[in-house]
Amino acid sequence: CVLYADASSNASPTAVTIKECSNPVDRKKRILVLGSGWAGVSFLKSLDCTLYDVHIISPRNFFVFTPLLPSVTAGTVEARSITESIRKIVLKKQNVKYSQANCMNIDSVNRKVLCRPVADYLEPGKNDFEVEYDYLVIAVGAQANTFNTPGVEKYCHFLKEIEDAEKIRESIVDCFELAALPYLTKEERSQLLHFVTVGGGPTGVEFAAELHDLVYEDLCKLYPDLMPFVNIVVIQSGDHILNTFDQRISHFAEQKFQRDGIEVKTGCRVLEIQQNAIIMKEKSTGKKVEVPHGMVVWSTGIGTRPVIAQFMNQIGQHDRRALVTDEWLRVKGCENVYALGDCATIEQRKLLEDVAYIFTLADKDNSGNLTATEFKEALDSIRERYPQIDLYLKRQHMKDVMKILDDPQTYGEGERILLDVEQFKKALSKVDAQMKALPATAQVAAQQGEYLSRCFNRRKKCEVEPEGPLRVRGDGRHQFHPFVYKHLGQFAPLGGEQAAAELPGDWVSVGRSTQWLWYSVYASKQVSWRTRALVIFDWSKRFIFGRDSSR
Ligand code: FAD
Ligand code: MG
Ligand code: MG
Ligand code: MG
Ligand code: MG
Structure with missing residues (x-):
């Protein structure tokens, strides 16, 4: 395979097309994977790469273990401990290429995608290239949803990527250092140390818990005079936090936060974020309330990435939040395109x-x-x-x-x-x-990736029906296994060595022992032995020396 300029390309005047040059009859089919997150990586890990030519395109040349991102904001775990290079993950696989680029456009009619390399010094558009595919696996995930609330982009932190977590960590330390400057009034100190999370889902709650631990286990020793000014607030539009969890867990979390002094404001809708204040409306009274802030983390759910929205318009899936697929994860309205993880949703059949x-x-x-x-x-x-x-x-x-x-x-x-x-x-x-859409979780994304790779691994063996794993029904007809999600439970670490868990079989477990279960499950779920060792080392380091509070 070589790179050469393709003048006929109309997507971008300077685009280069990567084409196969070997004999088209016996060349391997090319699978193009977009994204190096949970769905993409779990697909790659189980794929038999000797059967295909695999090309991964992602702006980020590493995988992030997102469940530990909130721990990075407080320095409980270091950023490098939860990332693994994508090149390392596929090191032992054959026929796998990686390009650090953003997919800008998907052309499912001509089976190619337009990509733009990620590098600040490159002129945007000058170095675009196209890649052709036989099968396209879309796993680009989702982005933070601001609901077009004014001021969010400008004044809030998101918690989605590793850079976000690192910025939040710096920002917390900055707030403390600013508040420690001499000649500030009480009001100014209090405003700087008002930490607000918008969104009472798992991410927002976990962040508030981590921040609480950081402040009351470590920073309190370094900034004792500032402690009276600290406020941690969670704003939630619904009636309860963690409302996707079992009620018992949601109540336990609310009670624990109350004991810890984390203020939970439920039934409030944020109207606007200003530089030093949040304007919100109390649903019950209809009153407008102003809350001061030194830092806001916005985690109210996910929205569609522009490239996916554009693609959905092309294939006639208007007004949807995510790409609609059938139960075999094939995108409706085009051929040989698969979508999984947060960017996709399975259309369920009505009984x-x-x-x-x-x-x-x-x-x-x-x-x-x-x-x-x-x-x-x-x-x-x-x-x-x-x-x-x-x-x-x-x-x-x-x-x-x-x-x-x-x-x-x-x-x-x-x-x-x-x-x-x-x-x-x-x-x-x-x-x-x-009927309920599957949740946007790593658990779903990983199971879908593994399922799809199994389909591709068996495709050769099933030449008759080359779509996936086959099962012969009683009537002699071939039928493929659809994707079936298996819910293995979910955790909510609540700080102070306490966690809550929802386990299969309607089991709920809370407290200290659950936190140890959490440690062991999350250590075992790491993508590599390197990250596993690093994460365990970080936890031990924190137990012995506490968290590091340097900027
Ligand atoms: P992602 O993992 O987001 O991966 C998307 C990939 O696509 C990335 O590599 C990205 O760089 C790449 N990409 C983006 N745009 C493009 C483009 N234009 N072209 C090519 N590539 C692109 N889930 C759980 O099950 N348990 C948890 O405890 C949990 N905790 C979480 C905590 C936090 C803070 C967050 C943010 C999420 C958490 N989740 C958790 C949810 C979980 O992370 C997501 O559901 C999961 O990452 C979805 O996987 P994905 O592969 O669809 O997307
Ligand atoms: Mg992915
Ligand atoms: Mg990820
Ligand atoms: Mg999904
Ligand atoms: Mg009968």
Whole structure:
């Protein structure tokens, strides 16, 4: 493969196109991966790269272990300890190339993308190049969502990238040093030491907890006179913080924050950020309130990256927040393009739309009625396609239906019950209400990456149906496994060596032991032995010497 200028390219007058020059018949298919985050890296790690030519394009030549980003803001963990070079990750793989560039435009008709190298000294647009692909894997993630609130871009920190975390750390130290300058009034000191988080989701809460630990475990020894002026505030528009978690966890977090003196303002909508103050509206009273701040961290959720928004317009997916894919992660409306992670969302099938068809499949003897066994078999065979069924059963709505079916006294095994198509519909009518888009988490992104790589690894073996892993159904037809998300639980570290966790099977665990579980899970999830060792070293260092507060 060589680089040469392609004059026919119309995307940019100076763009260079990277093309395959070997014999097109026996050349390997090229997979182009956009992004080096959770989804992209987990795809690469499990991909059998001997089967393909792989090209990764990302503006960042490293992977970030995002769950520990809040720890970097307080210096509990160093930035370098949670990053791993993408070149190192693919070092032992064959046929893998990496280019440090931003994808600027996706052309799914001509199967190529336009890229712009990342380097400050290059003139923007002068060094653009195009890359052709056979398969495109889009894993560019999302960006912080400001909801067009005035002043956010200018005065707030985001917490999304490693640079953000480092800037926040500097900014905290700056606030303390500024407040320690002589001749300041009490009001000025208090304003400087008012630390505000907008957004009461996991990221905002974790940041507030880390900041609290930094201030009351380490900075209090260095700036004892400033302690009365410190305020940590979390602003949340909903009624509770951590509202995607189990209620018990959300309450535990609120109580812990209250004990710690972290102020939680719920039911408040931020209208504007000014240099030294936040203007917000209390939903209950409708009153405008002003909160002073020395530093604001904005973490209210995610929005679409411009390149994805532009691509969605091209392929007719207007007004969506993320690229819509089917359950095999194929982008709807184009061929050989896959999307995963935060930039994508899976369109789930509605059970009710297919219910008549499912009924005819389940009713094997065409009697117009289902037996108890047939009904149960039908549910078992479709629960993979319709994950809402499991959610429904878990919430026990179906208890009554299942009770009748499970009772052999009333209905002998295999005996006919009066369940015609209308009753079948009725029994399942509320199931679709359980449909929920998958959360934008590393857990989802990583599972999707691994799933997709498995599909690509088996593609050669499945020449007949070259789309993914095959399963032969009872009727002899080939059917591919769709992507199925397995929720393994989630953690919320709350500071002071306390954490809360939601574990599979409706388990909730809080307290000190949960924090140790958190340490062990997060150490084991590291991408490499190097980062694992560094993270454990950082934690131990913090236990012995405390956090470093130099700028
Ligand atoms: P990302 O990991 O964001 O990766 C996107 C990649 O695409 C990056 O490499 C980026 O540089 C690259 N890119 C961007 N634009 C372009 C472009 N134009 N062209 C090419 N490449 C591009 N999830 C959990 O499950 N548990 C947690 O505890 C947790 N904690 C979190 C804490 C914080 C502070 C944050 C910010 C997130 C946390 N998450 C957590 C969420 C998790 O990080 C995301 O869901 C996950 O990163 C999504 O993976 P992704 O690959 O889609 O995107
Ligand atoms: Mg990614
Ligand atoms: Mg990442
Ligand atoms: Mg998603
Ligand atoms: Mg029947």
